Amino acid sequence: MIKNKKNNNPLILFLSKTSEPLFSKKNKALLSDPMDDNNPITVQVLGVCSALAITVQLKAAIVMTVSVIAVMAASNVIVSLLRDLIPNRIRIIVQLVVVASMVILVDQVLRAYAYDVSKELSIFIGLIITNCIVMGRLEAFALGNGVWRSFLDGVGNAAAYGFILILVAFVRELFGSGNLLGYQIIPDSFYEMGYENNGFMLLSPMALIIVGVIIWIQRSRNRKLIEKG
């Protein structure tokens, strides 16, 4: 975290001094890196609490993803814009205020335009404020980087977080209730032959197990993630 803030990372020093196209290779990495090598959930193990709580249904996971992308992109941009103005001593408070206001905005908009979903997500929208990923990216990235890169970093990390949410929710809704997005997928004939929905899928521990399986698959594909020693 500190490394990025001080800007002594040679990569970032190099980037900030050159003018480059909007989607240069390194900027694209801001979007793609969190998807695999630096995934917030499966590699950094951040934001797991919400990954357990709102992945029973695909729809809630998708709305949560969109909300987190909006909150993270917006707060990363705002903090990045203010990064030369924010007094160092209250920077965490400032970040918190920025995130909290964005979350309240999202909550208000959902209540007006997607009332059912907002009821379903109820407190979890409010809990985006405490999602470690959001604060983590503000502190580690937005405070030390330009607006466009911060925006990409916010979108990239939120999308990577959401990707795992959606993956987990897909498995849980399909095997837990036989539906996807509320529509029945498993045909009636399966049930007649004795197939049963797995009620365990609907409980939070199963989300943890699925996240574990995803980590397993990811590490067996991507060997450099495996810790040595």
Add this chain to the structure above:
Amino acid sequence: MDRDSNLYTFLFAAVMVLVVATVLAFTSQSLKDLQDENVRKEKMQNILSTVGIITDRDAAEDLFNKYIEEKYSLKNDGSINSSVDPFSQIKLSLELKKSPDQQNFPLYIANIENSKYYIIPIRGNGLWNAIYGYISLKEDLNTIKGVVFDHVGETAGLGAEITQDWFKERFIDEKLFDSNNNLMGIMVSKTNNDPSNLDKNDHEVDAISGATITGDGVSDMIKERIQHYVPFFNSLKNKQIALN
């Protein structure tokens, strides 16, 4: 100005708070009408769902106007207070703070294919916060047609399960009054001898494990609310007998 000076820090904080407050207040005000409209239609949806009409929010208003034929606000003695509109002017959360003689009790009467249903809003306390809902009675003013429960902040997975269909279905066809016309209410019971709920005359439904206090809240709110409608029900029953 020095970014680490006290004055700058205070100024920054003050300006930030002002800006944030303005933005949030503006958003809240501009979205308020839409949000209130959602809450209003959800209320219609809830009332309709107790009598078995499941609808999406957009269609709720038309169906509500179609099926809900009469709505009254009653006084504690069973008389009708025609100066108050039950749907828009009564907030149960506020009414509950008054003494029963000061309260207005909303009642909706639905007419579906020539059967009348009486729908009563209920509200009480769960474990953490308010629980509320609607209960609809068949024409005998005794048998439950359907219920809807909702809550402000019960524990997810435990108390919050009162909103689930399997819990609500347990109330269907249960009786509120015993054979001597005494109000028994519906007890959410942990010691129910009839867990599969075959006996519809025992004034009991099976409780949810881990949600004792929420369940007690459900029992209490049903009995507490219904008792204020008894005078009106009695006058209605007398009228029916007179007509026959």
